[in-house]
Amino acid sequence: MCTAITYAPHAHYFGRNLDLNVSYHEQVTITPRHYPFNFRRMGENANHYAMIGMATVVEDYPLYYEATNEKGLSMAGLNFPGNAVFKPEVDGRDNISSFEFIPWILGQCATIEEVKERLATIQLINLNFSDALPLHPLHWIIADSDTSVVVEPMADGLRVYDNPVGVLTNNPSFEYQLFNLNDYRHVSTKLPANTFAPTLNLDAYCLGLGGQGLPGDLSSTSRFVRATFATFNSVCEPTEASAVGQFFKLLDTVMQTRGLNEAGDGTYEYTIYSSCCNVDDGIYYYRTYGNNQITAVSLFHEPLDSDRLITYRLQYQQQIHYEN
Numbered sequence: 049m050c051t052a053i054t055y056a057p058h059a060h061y062f063g064r065n066l067d068l069n070v071s072y073h074e075q076v077t078i079t080p081r082h083y084p085f086n087f088r089r090m091g092e093n094a095n096h097y098a099m100i101g102m103a104t105v106v107e108d109y110p111l112y113y114e115a116t117n118e119k120g121l122s123m124a125g126l127n128f129p130g131n132a133v134f135k136p137e138v139d140g141r142d143n144i145s146s147f148e149f150i151p152w153i154l155g156q157c158a159t160i161e162e163v164k165e166r167l168a169t170i171q172l173i174n175l176n177f178s179d180a181l182p183l184h185p186l187h188w189i190i191a192d193s194d195t196s197v198v199v200e201p202m203a204d205g206l207r208v209y210d211n212p213v214g215v216l217t218n219n220p221s222f223e224y225q226l227f228n229l230n231d232y233r234h235v236s237t238k239l240p241a242n243t244f245a246p247t248l249n250l251d252a253y254c255l256g257l258g259g260q261g262l263p264g265d266l267s268s269t270s271r272f273v274r275a276t277f278a279t280f281n282s283v284c285e286p287t288e289a290s291a292v293g294q295f296f297k298l299l300d301t302v303m304q305t306r307g308l309n310e311a312g313d314g315t316y317e318y319t320i321y322s323s324c325c326n327v328d329d330g331i332y333y334y335r336t337y338g339n340n341q342i343t344a345v346s347l348f349h350e351p352l353d354s355d356r357l358i359t360y361r362l363q364y365q366q367q368i369h370y371e372n
């Protein structure tokens with residue numbers, strides 16, 4: 049399972065937890081403006097926006113999990129098994145495979161308005177990257193600094209939803225996840241009044257009672273509710289350090305501890321990495337499961353007019369500050 053969130057305390061941030069039982073050897077990957085994207089059915093684009101994000105690089109191709117472009121537009125793919133359907137090619141449409149979707153959108157669009165125009169002509173097609181890397185069922189969140197949408201490739205066509213909460217998890221469909229929030233109207237950051245039986249002397253014996261009913265489990269519906277509650281009520285200082293620290297705390301409310309979620313064959317799904325991109329400044333921060341230190345890579349510190357991918361291996365080694 050995975051969770052993606054947006055957060056805009058003073059600057060704008062986009063990021064996700066990647067929850068999985070295996071790693072695909074992902075790296076922080078920068079694609080400069082003149083890297084030639086060879087779209088299988090749409091030809092080459094060697095003049096596009098630069099982008100930074102997490103990707104598996106195979107045969108010099110960046111298979112992005114999530115990324116942000118130099119205009120601050122961001123996009124993340126999350127598992128959507130049993131629902132995602134990729135279709136055959138159609139003449140006259142932009143035939144794009146799901147592994148090309150992030151480069152296609154982030155390479156050309158700066159705003160959600162432009163994204164919506166692109167989505168109107170797109171066909172997400174059933175075309176594998178390779179036999180060894182077949183398509184996985186995904187849905188996507190796409191966000192600029194003001195707003196976000198969710199894109200779900202369903203059997204009856206591509207569904208595009210405005211996303212008023214800026215959060216995405218996994219199954220079931222986004223429509224359900226959003227409606228499900230209605231069940232949590234009562235959840236509050238404040239101590240609740242006694243509406244149970246006002247004549248009974250019920251004691252507000254500890255802080256946090258207003259949060260009772262917030263689901264604590266790891267299912268995608270529960271993570272959707274928890275992540276939305278956390279981002280909407282989050283408070284931080286107006287500094288980069290505080291906002292980035294707070295962003296990782298928000299992701300921690302839905303992180304997966306290794307051992308708690310069996311994925312079969314003796315493996316467990318856990319939060320392999322968490323990311324937080326400052327989309328205004330193109331700074332990609334991340335933490336891995338075993339390394340609590342935040343590592344940062346800056347898009348604008350690289351030669352963006354180049355044609356070569358730039359990759360940074362993840363820092364997995366735990367950093368402990370020993371005092372004596």
Ligand SMILES: C[C@H](CCC(=O)NCCS(=O)(=O)O)[C@H]1CC[C@H]2[C@@H]3[C@H](O)C[C@@H]4C[C@H](O)CC[C@]4(C)[C@H]3C[C@H](O)[C@]12C
Nearest residue numbers: 049050067072111112113125126127147182183184218
């Ligand atoms: C599984 C990942 C999403 C994490 C997630 O949502 N897990 C939920 C598990 S559950 O069902 O809800 O239990 C997704 C996100 C991005 C995906 C990767 C990217 O799309 C890039 C390539 C695309 C290739 O087609 C397949 C390999 C791959 C390298 C993908 C593997 C996998 O599907 C990834 C890593």
